[in-house]
Amino acid sequence: MISHEPSPGALRIVIIGLSITSSWGNGHATTYRGLMRELVRRGHDVLFLEYDAPWFDRYRDMPHPSFGRTVLYEDTATLRRWHASDVGEADLVIVGSFVRDGVEVGDWVQETAGGVVAFYDIDTPVTLARLENAPPGAEVYLSARQIAGYDLYLSFTGGPILRRLEHEFGAPAARALYCAADPELYYPEHREPAWDLGYMGTCSEDRQPRVEAMLLAPARQWRAGRFNIAGAKYTDQDTWPPNVSRFAHLPTSEHRAYFNAQRFTLNVTRDDMVVAGWSPSVRLFEAAACGTPIISDRWDGIETLLEPGREIFLAETPGEVLHLLRELPEEVRRATGERARARILAGHTAAIRAAQLEGYVSETRAGAVA
Template sequence: MKVVILGLSITSSWGNGHATTYRGLVRGLVRRGHDVWFLERDVPWYAANRDLPNPPHGRTELYASLDDLAERFTTHVREADLVMVGSYVPQGVEAGAWVQRTARGVTAFYDIDTPVTLARLARGACEYLRPELVPGYRLYLSFTGGPTLERIERELGSPAARPLYCSCDPELHVPAPCEPRWGLGYLGTYSEDRQPVLERLMLDAARAWPEGRFAVAGPQYPEGLRWPANVTRVEHLAPPEHPAFYNAQRYTLNVTRADMVRAGHSPSVRLFEAAACGVPIISDDWAGLETFFEPGRELFVSRSGAETLRYLREVPERERQAMGQRARRRVLAEHTAEHRARTLEDYVLEAERGG
């Protein structure tokens, strides 16, 4: 296939989780023989923080405006077998309408922020999608599965809403045996709705166990936040640095945004990346978690700092390591970027056949 993707960013992972997903998906598609073009709006905040200015897979092009986009890439969009428009693309409504007018192949909306998108649509405050555009996309690809997909079809008129989750890179996310620096670590951009859960599951545990060692990595945390003395703060880590951070932990913490907890079936990339590194996971709880990992066998679920501490201090080392290995096997069997590329191929074939 020839595939054209209009996404938020592939060149910069600063303050967003989109770049990691797109990098893996593009790599998986290219390795399976497809010609992939990624079109990214050139904006100053990503221009100043490009950790992959020249992605090695497919072809990446920056565009300055919608006029620039149409002037340079109309032929590519018209001739593509698949054109995807991602969530949070600047002027995504206008870009999506242009794609629907121009493309002759399958068109898709790739929602990496599904619960947020649906909430914004309900308020009439979504700047990158409008309800009237949804039926015009042949596929609605969603980071959230489960009942939400039926809702997208029923309420918004999507011809086919399908899950296309995040994934991991099995060549980058690998175990690296070393003496862990921290008992528990967390990797994630600051989010106001995630912070209370981070407080409850990690920081309360850190305060109750001064001898323990903890770490939080990610940008945009308010300067006024007060961290326990035994919590190390690490600023933004580029994706190639994620494995080293995971491997320096005995456990990694997964915390899910409130909208995604309410929707359920919304795994974060932390789950797959850490598991691929063989690092055991302690996660918050949400509907559908068990469809990705088996609680108690492939990860632990925590609802409080006391429960987190029980895992950190009472689980035998042999069982801790075995849990990490079980989760790694699950990820390599089901949740790599190549799995997502294959899934996308199947969806496109289904759409072309009118399924």
């Protein structure tokens, strides 16, 4: 159990998020685990509240986190009944994206909290697309009217979208809080690669054309190559070439071994996030921390995180991918992965994110006092 005595300036923090106990079908859990652990290490008291979703029951790969406190709640009424004092007395309350009944939860938090209230959007372009295009009655986790009521809008997307949140939606302060790598969990392990190219990601309609172009098509053209896809909700596996294997789910405890078993790993981005740019996935950070060379699709802002051609490879077509897999000198491949690891550890770890969050909260509180 990671615990510390409260220190001067320590915060009482409540996070209401999609999941910290299960990484099945979502990247939120990895982000919350690293952030929460580092906040606790910095002396803060952190409570994580998670809806007890039945679809996570079979895949709770961290049912009892060893840092802070985690409580599952049955429904919104239970949340309100049992945790009103926690929310009311906290210095900081964070509501995450994709929380069940998120609009109702957000209204309650804004009415109840006595400290700073923040929305942590780990899906910002998807959120804005839903706000603009969702049909009446569609299930949402954030209402446009609520954005101005959050003191902080923490976004896993940086760049121009932050100013848009402030100018168009009235967010008092929109700040980037990217996903991150956890160097305690992700690091190089020297082993014989099992696959030439692997991809970890839940199947989605808008990502699938890129998975087809950047993994399945190269696999069809290079039958001697070895490929793997790890993720939930794929229903077309019978159409894949025989040299593509699959894991339906990999718990977080197996992610490091998975990345280290690849010569290259594929990073594929959802359409809304490509359009928005500046939207690095948590898998990109994890793979880089393992020193596994990354082949990624192209989007604005990626060069601010990793330098193309030196720390990451960008591609779009099967031919571009195959050239990297079959023609790139081994010493260049290894050096690229090593440079990416150094870059990520210098600026994109869970500890750095915890410090950034502290800074944003201090800035917000200072503004409120002024």
